[in-house]
Amino acid sequence: MPSAHRRHKDAVYDQLARVSKALASPKRLELIDLLCQAPRTVEALADQAELGVSNTSQHLKLLREAGLVESSKQGLYVTYRLTGDDVARFVVGMHGLARTHLAELPVAVRRVLGGRRPAEPVDGPELVARVRSGAVIVLDVRPPEEYRAGHVPGARSIPLTELEARLSELPPGVPIAAYCRGPYCVYAADAVELLQRHGYAATRIDQGVAEWRSHGWPIETCEETSP
Numbered sequence: 672m673p674s675a676h677r678r679h680k681d682a683v684y685d686q687l688a689r690v691s692k693a694l695a696s697p698k699r700l701e702l703i704d705l706l707c708q709a710p711r712t713v714e715a716l717a718d719q720a721e722l723g724v725s726n727t728s729q730h731l732k733l734l735r736e737a738g739l740v741e742s743s744k745q746g747l748y749v750t751y752r753l754t755g756d757d758v759a760r761f762v763v764g765m766h767g768l769a770r771t772h773l774a775e776l777p778v779a780v781r782r783v784l785g786g787r788r789p790a791e792p793v794d795g796p797e798l799v800a801r802v803r804s805g806a807v808i809v810l811d812v813r814p815p816e817e818y819r820a821g822h823v824p825g826a827r828s829i830p831l832t833e834l835e836a837r838l839s840e841l842p843p844g845v846p847i848a849a850y851c852r853g854p855y856c857v858y859a860a861d862a863v864e865l866l867q868r869h870g871y872a873a874t875r876i877d878q879g880v881a882e883w884r885s886h887g888w889p890i891e892t893c894e895e896t897s898p
Contacts, residue, residue: 693737698722699730700762706740707759707881708813708852709820710752756884763885766854780855787860790877795888798848798876799824808841809876810849812862819893821880823850826891831858838869846872853879 673681694700701720705711711719717727731751734740739758742751753759769776780789801807802825809826811818818828829837831851841847847866851858859875866873884890 689737690739693733693739694765696730696733698726699734702727702730702734703739703753703758703762704852704855704881706751706753707762708817708879710750711816712748712750714748716751759881760885763881783855784857784860789854790859790875792878793848793876795823795878795883795886799888802826805845808845808847810841810847810862811851812849812858813851817852817880821884821890821892823880823883824889824891826850831862834862834865838866841866841871843870846874848874848876850876850879853877853882 694703698720702716705716705719713724713727713731716722716731717724720727722730731740731742735742735751738754740751741754742749744750777789781787798807798809802809809823811822811826811828812831812834813828814830815828818826822828827840829840849859849862849866851862854877856879863873863875880890
């Protein structure tokens with residue numbers, strides 16, 4: 672019969688395992704990644720993750736039971752958000768661990784990016800200083816609601832779907848650095864290709880808002896940047 676100490680220790684690890692069990696699903700990891708960008712309704716998450724609404728709700732229930740997400744209801748819609756920035760930091764750390772120890776991950780990422788090479792990481796404070804001085808334009812090509820929830824300081828919001836129609840808003844001759852949801856998102860890579868075709872000096876930032884936060888670099892919201 673196990674000792675009382677053994678039973679108590681097993682209980683501790685049972686609780687810790689709740690987090691790993693909740694994340695032991697590719698789709699739940701993707702849902703967490705999406706919530707790192709902005710709060711979303713169940714329907715919006717289902718659309719982005721290409722899941723049924725019922726299936727998405729079940730995944731979110733498991734994440735909520737593990738204390739990783741929380742929800743609120745307005746009318747007919749339930750909106751989910753992370754329970755704290757520490758969840759995003761944990762996920763970013765897990766991504767880094769996987770990149771270091773899983774040789775298959777970089778291969779899979781290159782396939783997601785269509786064979787494009789991963790971008791070099793940037794120094795956040797240095798980049799923001801260059802934005803403030805007008806030496807570079809940082810372009811956020813994510814959907815508007817993600818930009819409003821949090822973005823790189825000084826970044827301009829032009830979603831990828833609107834970029835070609837809004838090129839006149841970008842002054843020629845100023846280098847452009849585009850970012851999106853992080854290293855597994857193709858929006859920024861597609862934006863850079865479009866910009867380069869039109870003669871802009873454009874590069875891709877590999878870090879998204881979640882990676883930016885994990886470094887402790889500041890994030891702006893639309894409330895902070897509005898007049």
